[in-house]
Amino acid sequence: MAAxxxxxxxxxxxxEFSYQxxxxxxxxxxxxxxxxxxxxxxxxxxxxxxxxxxxxxxxTTEGLPLxxxxxxFWTRTRFKGTNALKRRINPTxxxxxxxxxxxxxxxxRQSTSLLGEPERxxxxxxxxxxxxxxxxxxQALGTHFLVRTCVDxxxxxxxxxxADEMSExxxxxxxxxxxxxxxxxxxxxxxxxxxxxxxxxxQKRYPPLTLTILHARESGTPEGRPxxxxxxxxxxPVTTPDEAIEKLDxxxxxxxxxxxxxxxxxxxxxxxxxxxxxxxxxxLIAIFCILSWRLFWMTMINRAAPDASPRLVLTDVxxxxxxxxxxxxxxxxxxxxLADYLxxxxxxxxxxxxxxxxxxxNIVIWRGWSRLMDIKIGATSAEEVVGNWKGLTAALRATHxxx
Numbered sequence: 001m002a003a004x005x006x007x008x009x010x011x012x013x014x015x016e017f018s019y020q021x022x023x024x025x026x027x028x029x030x031x032x033x034x035x036x037x038x039x040x041x042x043x044x045x046x047x048x049x050x051x052x053x054x055x056x057x058x059x060t061t062e063g064l065p066l067x068x069x070x071x072x073f074w075t076r077t078r079f080k081g082t083n084a085l086k087r088r089i090n091p092t093x094x095x096x097x098x099x100x101x102x103x104x105x106x107x108x109r110q111s112t113s114l115l116g117e118p119e120r121x122x123x124x125x126x127x128x129x130x131x132x133x134x135x136x137x138x139q140a141l142g143t144h145f146l147v148r149t150c151v152d153x154x155x156x157x158x159x160x161x162x163a164d165e166m167s168e169x170x171x172x173x174x175x176x177x178x179x180x181x182x183x184x185x186x187x188x189x190x191x192x193x194x195x196x197x198x199x200x201x202x203q204k205r206y207p208p209l210t211l212t213i214l215h216a217r218e219s220g221t222p223e224g225r226p227x228x229x230x231x232x233x234x235x236x237p238v239t240t241p242d243e244a245i246e247k248l249d250x251x252x253x254x255x256x257x258x259x260x261x262x263x264x265x266x267x268x269x270x271x272x273x274x275x276x277x278x279x280x281x282x283x284l285i286a287i288f289c290i291l292s293w294r295l296f297w298m299t300m301i302n303r304a305a306p307d308a309s310p311r312l313v314l315t316d317v318x319x320x321x322x323x324x325x326x327x328x329x330x331x332x333x334x335x336x337x338l339a340d341y342l343x344x345x346x347x348x349x350x351x352x353x354x355x356x357x358x359x360x361x362n363i364v365i366w367r368g369w370s371r372l373m374d375i376k377i378g379a380t381s382a383e384e385v386v387g388n389w390k391g392l393t394a395a396l397r398a399t400h401x402x403x
Contacts, residue, residue, distance in 0.1 A: 001115055007061055009250055010069060010111050011257040012104060012125045014054045015264070017271050017285065024049035027278045028075025051075050051281050054103040055289070056111045056123075057257045061250060064304045065260065065296050068289055069111035072103050073282040096133040104129050105137050108145075118143035122236070124254050130233070132198050136206050139235065146234040146251055149213075154197040165194055166215050173241025175216070175248070177228075185228050189245070190215040191238040212238045216248055256296075259362065263292040267366045298342060299365045306339035314341060321375055345372055 001008050016030050030050035034043040056070040096102050112118045121143045127150035138145045152161045173189040191214045198206040212234050218227040238244050268288040275281050322344050346360030349367030
């Protein structure tokens with residue numbers, strides 16, 4: 001972050017890791033899942049053993065992942081469904097400190113403290129992050145937020161809601177976005193600065209806030225999919241269609257943390273771990289987080305700075321190994337840029353590198369990097385045993401033939 005100018009997006013989201021254990025109480029519960037039907041045909045539920053992780057990932061406005069800024073692990077001794085809890089007590093009257101949703105505030109505080117310069121940060125979350133206390137806390141810390149809303153809050157003098165005010169707002173711009181490969185959507189943009197009130201049960205504790213509401217809705221009814229309908233809330237001003245499109249692009253970057261969690265589970269296979277306690281699993285997943293970010297960063301830096309030096313990512317030994325492998329293969333063009341070397345790594349993972357292919361993604365980078373590390377271990381061992389590059393060359397040739 002220190003090496004960059006401009007705003008930094010801090011993406012937050014929660015993911016679950018499920019496990020099968022003989023002693024599930026040593027890890028805890030994360031939810032309920034159907035197991036089988038009883039004699040009356042009704043589904044019976046069982047408690048799922050597992051661990052939850054709430055993470056914050058810092059990215060540039062273009063989507064380059066800079067690293068994790070906060071993580072929180074927790075588990076439950078017993079899971080109770082949200083609907084069951086709502087029947088017992090109104091959740092809006094429970095202090096935020098007593099809720100699991102307090103993790104959104106904790107991660108935001110930790111990220112802001114770690115990175116400094118709160119005015120450069122924009123904390124982004126999905127509808128689960130639509131928390132009034134979160135909005136107030138960002139204001140107190142001097143930082144910013146952009147959240148997709150799920151609550152139609154009271155607005156103005158309290159006699160109407162945000163939806164009432166937005167229904168009176170005319171369309172102020174249009175934006176065309178691609179949907180898949182061959183489809184597009186025309187989005188109507190509405191935005192308005194509104195005084196938003198806290199929940200009724202918390203109006204003595206929290207003040208009203210003047211916030212911007214941005215409503216992006218697809219015109220018409222598309223075939224085969226639901227229409228795009230985003231309602232975003234932010235403390236940042238939006239006065240022109242270009243500023244509204246900018247905020248939509250920022251929120252679209254939230255998908256990056258979903259990709260990070262996918263790498264964590266599919267690449268590192270965090271749910272295949274055989275450790276028996278929540279503490280040990282949390283320690284292991286923390287290491288996996290660093291590895292997953294690094295692979296994600298390699299994939300995206302290839303698109304953000306393809307002409308950079310390969311030494312931005314690779315060591316001299318790794319560069320030498322890739323050069324040797326390229327020299328022994330046909331139809332592999334020579335090159336000296338970062339994109340050239342990362343493409344060669346992706347080819348080790350099955351990337352075809354045809355002229356019309358998109359840049360390599362996380363999966364082929366992961367596979368190629370894993371294979372490169374195996375080759376590196378073999379080459380290093382050969383050099384230690386033989387003591388010269390002749391042994392290294394033989395090891396590379398043997399690895400290539402075996403692959």
